[in-house]
Amino acid sequence: MTDLARVEPATLDQLNDLVELVMELFRIEADFKPDRAKQEQGLRLILEQPSRGRIFMVRTDHKIIGMVNLLFTISTAEGGFVILMEDVIIHPDHRGHGYGSILLEHVLEFARKKGFLRITLLTDAISAESQRFFHRFGFERSHMIPMRLNLPTDAAS
Amino acid sequence: MTDLARVEPATLDQLNDLVELVMELFRIEADFKPDRAKQEQGLRLILEQPSRGRIFMVRTDHKIIGMVNLLFTISTAEGGFVILMEDVIIHPDHRGHGYGSILLEHVLEFARKKGFLRITLLTDAISAESQRFFHRFGFERSHMIPMRLNLPTDAAS
Numbered sequence: 001m002t003d004l005a006r007v008e009p010a011t012l013d014q015l016n017d018l019v020e021l022v023m024e025l026f027r028i029e030a031d032f033k034p035d036r037a038k039q040e041q042g043l044r045l046i047l048e049q050p051s052r053g054r055i056f057m058v059r060t061d062h063k064i065i066g067m068v069n070l071l072f073t074i075s076t077a078e079g080g081f082v083i084l085m086e087d088v089i090i091h092p093d094h095r096g097h098g099y100g101s102i103l104l105e106h107v108l109e110f111a112r113k114k115g116f117l118r119i120t121l122l123t124d125a126i127s128a129e130s131q132r133f134f135h136r137f138g139f140e141r142s143h144m145i146p147m148r149l150n151l152p153t154d155a156a157s
Numbered sequence: 158m159t160d161l162a163r164v165e166p167a168t169l170d171q172l173n174d175l176v177e178l179v180m181e182l183f184r185i186e187a188d189f190k191p192d193r194a195k196q197e198q199g200l201r202l203i204l205e206q207p208s209r210g211r212i213f214m215v216r217t218d219h220k221i222i223g224m225v226n227l228l229f230t231i232s233t234a235e236g237g238f239v240i241l242m243e244d245v246i247i248h249p250d251h252r253g254h255g256y257g258s259i260l261l262e263h264v265l266e267f268a269r270k271k272g273f274l275r276i277t278l279l280t281d282a283i284s285a286e287s288q289r290f291f292h293r294f295g296f297e298r299s300h301m302i303p304m305r306l307n308l309p310t311d312a313a314s
Contacts, residue, residue: 022233030300038236045231045238052231071230074202074209076179076244078307079195081202084241087233108306117308122301134304142303143187144279147288147296149265150235151274 005065005099007106010055011047017064018043018055021089029124046071056110058090058103065099066090068107078117083107085121104137122146162222162256164263167212168204174221175200175212178246186281203228213267215247215260222256223247225264235274240264242278261294279303 010018022043023034046053046069053071057064069087074080085107090100111119121139123130131141167175179200180191203210203226210228214221226244231237242264247257268276278296280287288298 026234032234035236039233041236042231042233046233049231069233073228073230073241074199074206076196076199076203076226077183077189079192079198084230108308112308117310119306119308121304122299123304124301131302131304137306139304139306142279142305144281144303145288146299146301146303147278147280147291148299149276149294149296151265151269151276153274 004060005058005102006060007056007058007103010057010067012044014057014064015040015043015047018057018067021064021067021091022069022087024092025087025089031124043069054110056103056106058099058106064091065094066103068103070107070110072116075118080117081115082118082120083111083116085119088121100133104134108137161217162215162259163217164213164215164260167214167224169201171214171221172197172200172204175214175224178221178224178248179226179244181249182244182246188281200226211267213260213263215256215263221248222251223260225260227264227267229273232275237274238272239275239277240268240273242276245278257290261291265294 019036019039022039023036026032026034026039043055046055051072053069055067055069058066066089067087068085071084071086072081073084075082088100088103107119121134123134176193176196179196180193183189183191200212203212208229210226212224212226215223223246224244225242228241228243229238230241232239245257245260264276278291280291
């Protein structure tokens with residue numbers, strides 16, 4: 001099956017499909033909850049500003065199977081541009097067919113070709129399966145602990 | 158003492174001092190090791206591209222006491238711009254005088270004023286003291302686990 005699948009950069013034409021995928025992910029992650037307006041706005045900002053990041057999707061001619069969201073930032077530890085990898089999602093109906101690996105291989109090729117120095121992702125602590133998946137591609141668990149502060153949105157401008 | 162200290166955005170004029178501070182931090186963090194050329198290059202990239210981030214320093218007329226590095230990215234969970242806070246450093250000679258709090262209060266004010274929706278930081282797992290410090294400002298520990306892949310630098314372009 002997987003030979004028909006291909007990885008492509010997403011555009012605003014796929015926004016609705018991407019929103020559905022990200023909402024699906026946030027339904028299962030303890031730290032997040034789905035919110036259509038927020039997911040649409042966040043994805044739109046990334047798709048409109050290619051200097052900030054890139055969204056790749058794995059797809060066939062007929063449907064979008066999965067996606068990954070790569071955000072570009074700067075590391076003072078590495079001395080250059082690095083990637084934050086978020087929203088790595090394969091639609092529940094299409095898991096177990098190697099689509100995630102196709103997507104990740106594309107990400108690694110993209111990152112190497114563009115000279116990014118590191119890829120960091122935050123993965124759900126509960127999912128040992130997802131940790132094993134990323135470990136297969138060379139990702140190592142960091143000793144750092146993420147802490148977060150949500151800011152009141154009425155101050156948003 | 159602290160009434161003489163003030164927080165200001167850093168410029169390339171302070172690059173050497175900032176490099177020293179970040180190298181100091183990486184000497185004590187298990188996941189990183191100091192490298193002058195890398196720290197200088199990373200800090201320079203941020204100082205040269207204000208759309209990517211901002212570096213604030215706490216200083217007196219005579220010296221730079223500490224710094225914080227704020228990187229700007231987009232969240233599909235929050236639906237807008239968010240901050241990655243890195244390199245929160247007070248020089249070892251000046252700890253315990255409240256300079257860290259002055260710096261953090263400035264960061265929170267900046268983030269609220271500019272409409273950022275969240276601040277995330279990765280803190281060293283070993284330092285309970287640093288976790289308590291950030292908790293006082295409202296930061297909560299996330300359930301996510303960071304995983305990282307360093308990419309070979311010979312591919313850098």
